[in-house]
Amino acid sequence: MKLSLVVPCYNEAENVKNFHDATVQAFADCGYDYEIVFIDDGSRDATLHNLKKLYREEITNIKIVSFSRNFGKEAGLYAGLEHASGDYISLIDADLQQRPEIVREMVDFLENNKKYDIVAAYQDRRNEGKVLSFFKRCFYGVINKMSDVTLHNAASDFRTFRRSVAESILEMAEYHRFSKGIFAWVGYSTHYIPYNACPRTAGKSKWSFRKLMNYAIDGIIGFSIRPLRLATYLGTLTGISALIYLLVVVLQKLIVGIDLPGYATIIVLILLLGSMQLFCIGIIGEYVGRTFEQSKKRPIYLAKEVLSRDSQ
Numbered sequence: 681m682k683l684s685l686v687v688p689c690y691n692e693a694e695n696v697k698n699f700h701d702a703t704v705q706a707f708a709d710c711g712y713d714y715e716i717v718f719i720d721d722g723s724r725d726a727t728l729h730n731l732k733k734l735y736r737e738e739i740t741n742i743k744i745v746s747f748s749r750n751f752g753k754e755a756g757l758y759a760g761l762e763h764a765s766g767d768y769i770s771l772i773d774a775d776l777q778q779r780p781e782i783v784r785e786m787v788d789f790l791e792n793n794k795k796y797d798i799v800a801a802y803q804d805r806r807n808e809g810k811v812l813s814f815f816k817r818c819f820y821g822v823i824n825k826m827s828d829v830t831l832h833n834a835a836s837d838f839r840t841f842r843r844s845v846a847e848s849i850l851e852m853a854e855y856h857r858f859s860k861g862i863f864a865w866v867g868y869s870t871h872y873i874p875y876n877a878c879p880r881t882a883g884k885s886k887w888s889f890r891k892l893m894n895y896a897i898d899g900i901i902g903f904s905i906r907p908l909r910l911a912t913y914l915g916t917l918t919g920i921s922a923l924i925y926l927l928v929v930v931l932q933k934l935i936v937g938i939d940l941p942g943y944a945t946i947i948v949l950i951l952l953l954g955s956m957q958l959f960c961i962g963i964i965g966e967y968v969g970r971t972f973e974q975s976k977k978r979p980i981y982l983a984k985e986v987l988s989r990d991s992q
């Protein structure tokens with residue numbers, strides 16, 4: 681098998697048929713065999729039904745991995761890598777904002793440039809609000825300063841890579857996954873190309889601002905321990921500040937003879953120190969919580985059904 685297209689799907693009932701047809705058209709004269717690995721991430725609509733219909737009716741080599749519940753896109757990508765059998769593997773969304781024609785160009789590039797292992801796409805111009813763009817720029821700025829790996833600004837999960845890369849990623853069986861960081865961590869020679877995201881053919885984006893914030897926190901916590909050091913720095917700074925303030929108060933009392941600061945000052949200091957303590961405990965709790973969940977060694981996903989012509 682030359683190419684595997686890994687397609688995570690969550691409530692994409694209206695898109696899977698369009699994606700399939702667009703892929704067939706894009707690879708009609710490619711001259712090599714390929715497969716489409718659909719991952720149904722516990723969809724609540726007719727996504728699985730429509731995928732099974734494609735599986736029964738079409739001659740295209742299709743695999744379907746159906747989760748027992750919604751485990752998230754990161755789990756879907758991991759499952760897709762486990763079930764992909766191609767020499768090249770491409771991660772692509774089902775909504776056709778990322779076109780299959782670009783995947784073909786990625787494969788051709790890797791075929792003609794042996795020194796590269798990955799071709800990753802990034803949006804040159806994003807059709808999103810200024811507030812969201814601002815927070816994304818802040819996120820990349822923060823994580824690149826705090827992490828030992830460097831993430832390409834605006835690079836997405838839309839990429840094609842060799843099987844050696846997929847095998848390296850599968851060795852990283854961590855529960856809280858952040859694909860952009862994982863790709864940066866495993867290394868390999870990466871070529872970045874710009875692309876313009878097309879409008880969704882149907883449905884709406886599953887990414888809310890809250891989900892993006894949680895995803896950003898997972899990325900920072902998963903690839904940096906510097907937030908823990910930040911708690912140490914805050915504690916040290918607070919201790920030094922408190923010592924200086926204590927000396928100032930004592931000198932004011934002994935030399936100037938003024939009254940000690942009153943009730944309002946004490947309350948403000950208590951609230952300030954208490955908030956810093958809670959902030960530091962929260963940072964530690966994020967790491968402890970992830971360590972606790974990883975120690976359970978639960979699977980990244982559970983597949984209730986796998987359809988593949990390879991196993992028939």
